[in-house]
Amino acid sequence: MLRVAYGPDVTADGEMGMAATKLQPPALPTRLVERTRLHTALDGAVARSVPFVLVSAPAGSGKSTMLAAWAAHVPHHVAWLQVDDVDSDPARLWASLVAAIARHRPGAGEHLAPLVVGSAGDDRVIVPALVNELVNDDARLVVVIDDYHLIDDPTVHRGIERLIDLCPPQLTLIIATRVDPPFRLGRMRVRNRISEVRANELRFAVGEAAGLLGTVGDTLTSAAIDDLCARTEGWAAGLVLAGLSLERAPRPEQFVHDFRGDDQLVVGYLGDELLATMDPHDRLRMLQTSVLDRFNGPLVDAVTASVGGARWLTDIAARNQLIVRLDNTGDWFRYHHLLRDLLALEATRTFPEQLPALHSRAAEWFEAQADHDAAVQHRLAAGDVAGAIGSMRHVGPNLLGRGQVRTLRRLLQQIGPAAADDAVCALLWGWCDYLGGQYATAQQWLDTALALAPPDLDRVITTPLAINVALGRGDVTAALEQARMVTALDDLPTRPAELATAVGAAYTWAGLPTEAREALAVAVGRAMAEHRLTAQTMALVSLAINELEVGNLAAAHDAADTAMTTAQAFGLAGYHGVAPALAVRARSNPDPVEARADATHAVELARRATTDLGRAFVMTTVGDTLLAQGDEAGTALLAEARTIIDRCTDPGIAGTALARAESRHHVSAAPAVPVAHLVEQLTERELALLRYLPSQLTQREIANELFVSLNTVKTHSSAIYRKLGVTDRKSAVHVARTLHLL
Numbered sequence: 001m002l003r004v005a006y007g008p009d010v011t012a013d014g015e016m017g018m019a020a021t022k023l024q025p026p027a028l029p030t031r032l033v034e035r036t037r038l039h040t041a042l043d044g045a046v047a048r049s050v051p052f053v054l055v056s057a058p059a060g061s062g063k064s065t066m067l068a069a070w071a072a073h074v075p076h077h078v079a080w081l082q083v084d085d086v087d088s089d090p091a092r093l094w095a096s097l098v099a100a101i102a103r104h105r106p107g108a109g110e111h112l113a114p115l116v117v118g119s120a121g122d123d124r125v126i127v128p129a130l131v132n133e134l135v136n137d138d139a140r141l142v143v144v145i146d147d148y149h150l151i152d153d154p155t156v157h158r159g160i161e162r163l164i165d166l167c168p169p170q171l172t173l174i175i176a177t178r179v180d181p182p183f184r185l186g187r188m189r190v191r192n193r194i195s196e197v198r199a200n201e202l203r204f205a206v207g208e209a210a211g212l213l214g215t216v217g218d219t220l221t222s223a224a225i226d227d228l229c230a231r232t233e234g235w236a237a238g239l240v241l242a243g244l245s246l247e248r249a250p251r252p253e254q255f256v257h258d259f260r261g262d263d264q265l266v267v268g269y270l271g272d273e274l275l276a277t278m279d280p281h282d283r284l285r286m287l288q289t290s291v292l293d294r295f296n297g298p299l300v301d302a303v304t305a306s307v308g309g310a311r312w313l314t315d316i317a318a319r320n321q322l323i324v325r326l327d328n329t330g331d332w333f334r335y336h337h338l339l340r341d342l343l344a345l346e347a348t349r350t351f352p353e354q355l356p357a358l359h360s361r362a363a364e365w366f367e368a369q370a371d372h373d374a375a376v377q378h379r380l381a382a383g384d385v386a387g388a389i390g391s392m393r394h395v396g397p398n399l400l401g402r403g404q405v406r407t408l409r410r411l412l413q414q415i416g417p418a419a420a421d422d423a424v425c426a427l428l429w430g431w432c433d434y435l436g437g438q439y440a441t442a443q444q445w446l447d448t449a450l451a452l453a454p455p456d457l458d459r460v461i462t463t464p465l466a467i468n469v470a471l472g473r474g475d476v477t478a479a480l481e482q483a484r485m486v487t488a489l490d491d492l493p494t495r496p497a498e499l500a501t502a503v504g505a506a507y508t509w510a511g512l513p514t515e516a517r518e519a520l521a522v523a524v525g526r527a528m529a530e531h532r533l534t535a536q537t538m539a540l541v542s543l544a545i546n547e548l549e550v551g552n553l554a555a556a557h558d559a560a561d562t563a564m565t566t567a568q569a570f571g572l573a574g575y576h577g578v579a580p581a582l583a584v585r586a587r588s589n590p591d592p593v594e595a596r597a598d599a600t601h602a603v604e605l606a607r608r609a610t611t612d613l614g615r616a617f618v619m620t621t622v623g624d625t626l627l628a629q630g631d632e633a634g635t636a637l638l639a640e641a642r643t644i645i646d647r648c649t650d651p652g653i654a655g656t657a658l659a660r661a662e663s664r665h666h667v668s669a670a671p672a673v674p675v676a677h678l679v680e681q682l683t684e685r686e687l688a689l690l691r692y693l694p695s696q697l698t699q700r701e702i703a704n705e706l707f708v709s710l711n712t713v714k715t716h717s718s719a720i721y722r723k724l725g726v727t728d729r730k731s732a733v734h735v736a737r738t739l740h741l742l
Helices: 036-047 063-071 090-102 106-118 123-135 154-166 185-190 206-219 222-232 236-246 252-258 263-275 280-291 297-304 309-319 337-350 352-368 372-381 385-401 405-421 423-435 439-452 459-472 476-489 497-509 513-530 533-549 553-569 576-587 592-606 612-628 633-646 653-665 684-690 699-706 710-724 729-738
Strands: 052-056 077-082 141-146 171-177 194-198 323-325 333-335
Touching: 036 063, 036 171, 036 194, 052 063, 063 077, 063 141, 063 171, 077 090, 090 106, 090 123, 090 141, 090 154, 090 405, 106 123, 106 533, 123 154, 154 171, 185 194, 206 222, 206 236, 222 236, 222 252, 236 252, 280 297, 280 309, 280 337, 280 352, 297 309, 297 352, 309 323, 333 337, 337 352, 352 372, 352 385, 372 385, 372 405, 385 405, 385 423, 405 423, 423 439, 423 459, 439 459, 459 476, 459 497, 459 612, 476 497, 476 513, 497 513, 497 533, 497 653, 513 533, 533 553, 533 576, 533 653, 553 576, 576 592, 576 612, 592 612, 612 633, 612 653, 633 653, 653 729, 684 699, 684 710, 699 710, 710 729
Parallel strands: 052 171, 052 194, 077 141, 141 171
Antiparallel strands: 323 333
């Protein structure tokens, strides 16, 4: 299965496939200490409609437990997002945040999930849409993002800060982190838009410490508890560690006197005092399972090659507060971050040769559960590059479909040079580079994928990338060649929607309206049946371009309006790919106010795009619209379009549309747009030469191909131009294609 070949898209359900434990607070520990003073502070911030609460303190300070306990008792909805190491991908982070909010606002999920994918996590698109989605709901909503320090993407930071700035009064955002996020906190403090809970506030007072120690605290005097609080500075993890050791200490008072609970010594203390005195069976299982982020009973059994994992987890979690229960059913757990760090270090020291096997067992278990995202991470950790490449057949298409290109790139980089020897990975690299606007390298990866493909691979699955890369490079001829190969197979209605959409786009840009309409009709029908939202939207955009090119303004306006209405319904109105539809709607709208609004929006979206043809078409169409209204700002847009068109090998109708606009408004010395008719029939030799004109070959290189002299090529070229009624090579290609001579 190689779904990746058809490229990124959005499915109707918007399912992100994330672990449910990411979207709910951790289960409360059996020995819970009520932090009443902190809960009161949080209540006050929410009551005052403070948009942002920052809970910033070192590891082990009790941030997550305190927030989870507060969330369990507040009367309003609390959306929870547990950040993971891989959540720095903007598309992944925003998808997760939308999924968390959707648990309490289902409508928001339906509207925003496709938008996240379509924009690849663009905060400039997502944040305004999210605010608009929540602003009309009067119900109070609190959004908690835990472990925010794992985020290192500047665009995510920018988007979250923007969300705080635009936060409606009924929304409060709480961020728990080990280090302050790179927000303008001083500005927020001056404006009273932030409430802060820091390490000093999170320290356990003497009474709270006694509760955290539980029955073991009964063995201590009040003075000893005071001393323990002083030595740990009220640090939650230090108190928990002390409690674990006090259970085995023959002289509790002496232990308190000797205990050092600062975080600088915690690893050494844990190793010397906790692991060294642990039951050997428990110790081994904990070391083996340190390779896991989260675990349940069956997973523990699989990784440790033992049985009874579920019962063991329940028992050990009841005895050890550093094992965190993640759900209320008691199925999933994780180690406290400090404990896991120690276990991982100890496992590396004790049995490094066993770690690859442990990761491999984990990968096999996740593969059996169809959780290929987790499986590929463990394959890579095991050093099993071949196994990771196998997982990429599932993971790669899913990541592309979710718009998580950064995560896909990271995985391919981890696979390393071996990715260049695998057809699937090469194709995935091609999509990554295409989406990044690197068309030359995308073409190289596509060529590599085709060269490596096994004989039984259906080569058509690479066609959408081939067409998109060609159009991205401004080479309509190459895209058209691919489209015609697919059409010749006469099975387009049985293929995925993305293929028909790409074929229809190639015919559209080539100025072949009949062929374009046929392919795009198939694309729309297939996309609706398959719930492929982006494919359906982009097919409708191509239909609008097609109608404008043939000069049917009324049909063009209707088609563009349908495309934008559909994009709006799918949450894709902010996707840069719909910019041409906005430009068409502006050009075909007799209302100057509405036309200008669409024109402005079209240019804004187009400048986010990387495809030359789309951007040139938008600048041309909007420039033409503005100049028709007497606005000279359109001249600069036509000049911008000319710069783009001149670097394209074959710009197709984007080039002719620009030439028409330039001629109509007398803004350049561009040649008049040629009329598609033959002045005189071409000879066989001229037809042979004509077939080389869409290529990038020079006249001398064409002469070598045809085994004739350079002067002969020049003579035949002049004759071709005269007979087609044109003055240059690009115009000759366009007219010849329209006349079906190419």
